[in-house]
Amino acid sequence: MNKISSDALTKIPRGVWVLGFVSLLMDISSEMIHSLLPLFMVTVLGASALTVGIIEGIAESTALLVKVFSGVLSDYLGKRKGLAVLGYALGALTKPMFALASGVGMVLSARFLDRIGKGIRGAPRDALLSEIAPAEIRGAAFGLRQSLDTVGAFVGPLLGVGLMLLWANDFRAVFWVALIPGLLSVALLVFGVQEPERTEAHKPVNPISRNNLERLGADYWWVVGIGAVFTLARFSEAFLVLRAAQGGIAIALVPLVMVAMNIVYAASAYPFGKLSDSMSHTKLLALGLAVLIAADLVLATDDSWPTVLLGVSLWGVHMGITQGLLARMVADATPADLRGTAYGFFNLMSGVAMLVASVLAGLLWDQFGASFTFYAGAVFCVIAALGLALRPTATR
16 A cells, blocks of 8 residues: 555655645645634724634635635636735735734734635646646545644644744734745745746636536535535534634643644545545445544534544544545546636535535524534535435546
C-alpha cells in the first residue's frame, strides 16, 4: 500500500503541489483569525451565539455563491489562473480589517469581503487543478491539495494559540500577523503555477446557455444535490470552537480544538482521495456520513475536553473522506470546458445549505443548548443517507 501511495505521489504534477502549498499558506492566514474569531466576537465584542451563526452563515455562503460567477467567467474566458490570483489577493488584503474591527458590523464586512475572495478563487482553482492532473489519479490529486490545505488549517490555529499565550490574549496583534502568510500565498501562485496550454483556440461561449446546462447531465446534478445535503448536515465549525469553550479551559487554548480536527483532516484527506480512484464513491460517502453521525452524537454528550477532542477528531475524519471526493465527483461528471461552471453551481447549492445550517444551529444553540444542536446535525445526516440510497444506478 505504501509503495502504491508513493508511486501515485510521484505522478502528481508539480502544479498540483504548488496549488496545494498556495492553499496551505492562505489557510494559515485565514485560520489564525477564524479559530479565534468566535471567541473575539463573544468575549470582546459581546456578540451572541445567534450573531456568530448569522455572521458565519453569511460569510461562508457568500464564498460558495460567488463561486458560481467566477466559475462561469473562467469557462467563458477559457482562463483560470487570473481569477484565482484575484481571489487570493482579495483574501489576503482583507486581513487587517479584523484587527481594526470595533464592532460586529466591521467583522461582518471583513468576513464578507474575505469570503468573496475565497469565492472568486475557488471554482477556477478547482477547474485548473482538474486540468493539470491526469484523470486516472484525479482523486489522489484532489486529496493531496485538500491535505496540504488542511495542514495550513491546523498550523494557523497553532500559531494563533502560541501568539495569544505570548501576547496575553491580544487578539488584534495576532490578526495583524495573519497578513504575512496571505501575501506569500499570492506570490507563490503568481510565480509558481503555469496554466496548461489549450490544444485549440478558445472561443468565448455562454456556459449557462440551455444547451450547455443540458450537457452537465443527471449524474452531475445528483452530485450537486447530495453535496448540498451534506453541507446542511455539517454546520459551521465555529460551533466546535464554542463547544470547546464550554468546557472551561483557558481562552488561549480553545483554538486547539481546530488544530486537532485539522490534523486528522489533513492526515486522512490524501489516503481517502487515493482510495476514491479505485473504490465506489457511494460507499465512501456513506462511510463519511456514518462518521459524522458519530461525531455529532459524541459532541452532544458533554463538553469535557476528552469528549470534545474525540468528537472533533471524528469530524475531521468525515471531512477527509468527503470533501476531496465530492470535488473529484464534480470533475468526473462534467465536460472539461464546463468545469468552472460545474464547480460554481455545486458551491451555489452548498452555499445556500451552509447559510441555512449555520443560522439554524445558532437558533437551536441559543434556545435549546449545544447538545440539541448536535443531535439535530445527526438527523440531517440521516436525511443525507436517504439521498444516497436513491442514487441513480447508472452512476458509481
